Amino acid sequence: MASLGTFLLLSAFVVCSYAGVISVVGARRGARRLIESGIGAFYLVAALMTVASGVIVNAFLVGDYSIKYVHDYSDSVQPLFYRITSYWGGLDGSIMFWVFLLSVFGSIAVFVNRERHRELIPYVVAVISTVQMFFLYLMVVHRNPFTTFLTEVPADGRGLNPLLQNYWMVIHPPSLYTGFVGMTIPYAFGMAALITGHLDDSWLRAVRRWTMFSWIFLSFGLTLGMIWAYEVLGWGGFWGWDPVENAGLLPWFTATAFLHSVIVQERRSMLRIWNVTLVILTFFLTIFGTFMTRSGVVQSVHAFGSDPILAKLFTGFMVVILTFSFGLVIYRLPLLRARNELDSWVSREAAFLVNNWVLLFSAIFVLFATMFPTLSEAVTGNRLTVGPPFFNKWMLPIGLFMLFLTGFGPLLAWRKATLSNLRDQFLWPTLAALVTGGAVVAFGVRIWSSGICFALSAFVTGTILQEFWRGANVRRGVTGTDIFTALVGLVGRNKRRYGGYIVHLGIMLMFLGFAGTGFKKETQLQLKLGQQTTLGDYTLRNDAVKVSDDGQKQMVTAYISVFKGGKQIDTMYPGKYFFRKHESEPTTAVAIRRSFAEDLYIVLAFQPSDLAAQSASLQINVNPLVDWIWFGFAVMAIGTGIALLPERTYAFALAKLPEAAAGTASATATGAALLLMLWLSSASLLAQHEAGTGLMQPAKNALEGQMRDEIGCTCGGCEHEALSKCVCGQADQMRGELRAQVDLGKTHEEIISHFIAQFGGQQFLRSPIDKGFNRLAWLVPYGVGAVGLVVVGMTARRWSRHPDKDSASDEPKDPEIEERLDDELRNLD
């Protein structure tokens, strides 16, 4: 199998070079058939990479440890699901996964745009092929994931790091890669436009959605990284300015800048050089980020070991990218000249410009600070490092300024804002900010940055609400419908603008979460058995430290009773898990008690000497507002979704616009990715679901029956099926356990706490206990359902109405506002 894999990679390389060369030749000669052949070869690469991926995943599944990569990153006891994800668990595989994604995305992009952007396609194919060739070359000559042991094939693998055997880590890397790889598509189109000289705005239209799509995945990946750090690594924070994290953040800054400045180009035909530059920079930074984390240039606690050959290859490639790209930009400068000038600094385009500079500055600063240790060593010979405080000192004011712009920019008119419309626009948001600021001072908040952040958040919210309110009101006046239909119509008519506002809302919520860290309380201490401590409003008591075993791992769990206001509100179970074969690297089971206001966060630091006395070393944090970060991301995703949705979703409210097809493409891609994930998970789960005896004794009494429904099987293979249904061995065992408890005459609560003791947490319950944050989880589905119902109802009402009745009152009520709105809406989406 290994030789088949290597052969596939080699043929992919050959086909790739053919695709690149033949496309360029075809385009130069204007030979349609050559170009078609190039495109065909390009699709073939995607097919080859898919088969190669299948080969390596298969090797992981069957445990072919003759392949070094399989041996290094998996073993036979690993759950099936994690064996598949081992594919991208190491350096070699991650490069291969990169090429696989790029070939698939590239094929989709070419397929969708092959008619509409016919003149660009051959060069798009050539550019993407070149990038693929670089990575394929890396694999073939230096980092082949199919390398085998020449002698002495080991019987079992070394296994994946237990820290990575976590749900978040399963979706984090692919999501981040999707974001990274997706940025190659805009770059390829940009280069094709530069080469062919078709520098009108059509190439932008082709890549806008791709950039948005990649951007949301990049954001998703970064957020997942934060969640992982917060929930799994257990140091109490979520962002440590580690070089590896920063590598993902850099292209995010430039991509965000591009998404904004592209609007200025479409609207005012300005910033054309700038936009091309941002596309190039974003792509460059994805490559640079990969280089930084994979070559050992930057030292990080969890960076790769150094690999000088890889570093050299990457450096060469980056030099080529920069020379080629900016060479082309300079060559095409005459065609890129702006058609308009900035009329005034008090205008929307000026605000966009400032936003761009701030984002770019952030990227440059983070890059500088990340590279600082390396730079200082090269210059002075002394290795100087800068830590998170340095980053925070700079990024805090920058972030606040960015938040301010989020609220400020949308209020300005295009071209030139007049004094009267400034007064009109700023009144309410400024008032909101002042009131909040006043409240913050009145409540005696001592941390200025967080206080300002709260006031700015109110400002941003005011801006966004005002935009929605005014827009919807005008539209209601025009169409004569109710305010809700007007709102949907408004969003539908200009999805990108109003979707963008929702994204801003999400960003604002995330900032709330960031501001919360200013009020963080933490302590580290040793709690003897029965001893208490107090942090914030909470009093915690160490009730016990126990050891249990579930076959796969040993678990040390501390039982911490939590009191608030003299009453016990919870029992929390922070733990350490010692996985078989990885006893020297225990994983942390953080106990988190979530609420909107603050999280109580407990980490158990295990010391063997503590065990006899049941004494516990604890790190306890109270993290205010942290959960708003994850909420903020969800809101951001919804906003991006609205902006990305194909026009036909809103068809009842508007006429069809030409972008529909491109939208469908990205939607298809998302759908395909989701399907793939679903398939992967279900396939692995099915395979893992081992059959038990299949015999099930009837429940002895009502309590047992009820609890069989409440408790889910924990074998990990059966979608957490109820004990009353599941027939696997684990379920048999758990039913036995339950029967024993029922026989002892225990009550419902007693049995639950017995199982909690056994499993070290509540994961065995099919639905979370209805209290605290969990209640929110209960609420969300109902909330979503209710909102959905309202939407459906309104839509149905809208549809069932006679069309002629709608157009009856087409007379704008306020011609001035309508005109301004229309002016702003036109050509924007």
Add this chain to the structure above:
Amino acid sequence: MTHRYIKVGLTSAVLVLAFTGLLWSTLRDGTEYFKYVDEVLPQRQAWEGKPLQLKGYVVPGSRLRKPDTLEWKFKVQNNPARASESGGVVDVSYTGIVPDTFKDEAEVVLKGQLGPDGFHVVKDGVVAKCPSKYEAAASASKS
């Protein structure tokens, strides 16, 4: 037109100067020297009191903890524990939670200051990396 260029030039110059100034002033108190044990020991006096990130390896069997507290004392040497020579050795004191990877022979980076009686680590200043086969995997999936 020249008037405009002067304005743009002046603005840029002021901005660049302001940023450089800010960067310089913040860098001065935000930076730490990254040094190996053997780089520090020869001029011990000179390094005392400076913000340091000290890199070394935990001397096997040197880790002591006062019972039922979080007070640690241990020794760190320049070379890996199994190397033929240990290199310079420094006494270290620390109060707080240590990472799971903090074991005998572990490779550590300690943040803190050198004093006459040894190295004092600041809170959360112990970063340990076990000489593990997995370090590549961890970062591969993180990026």
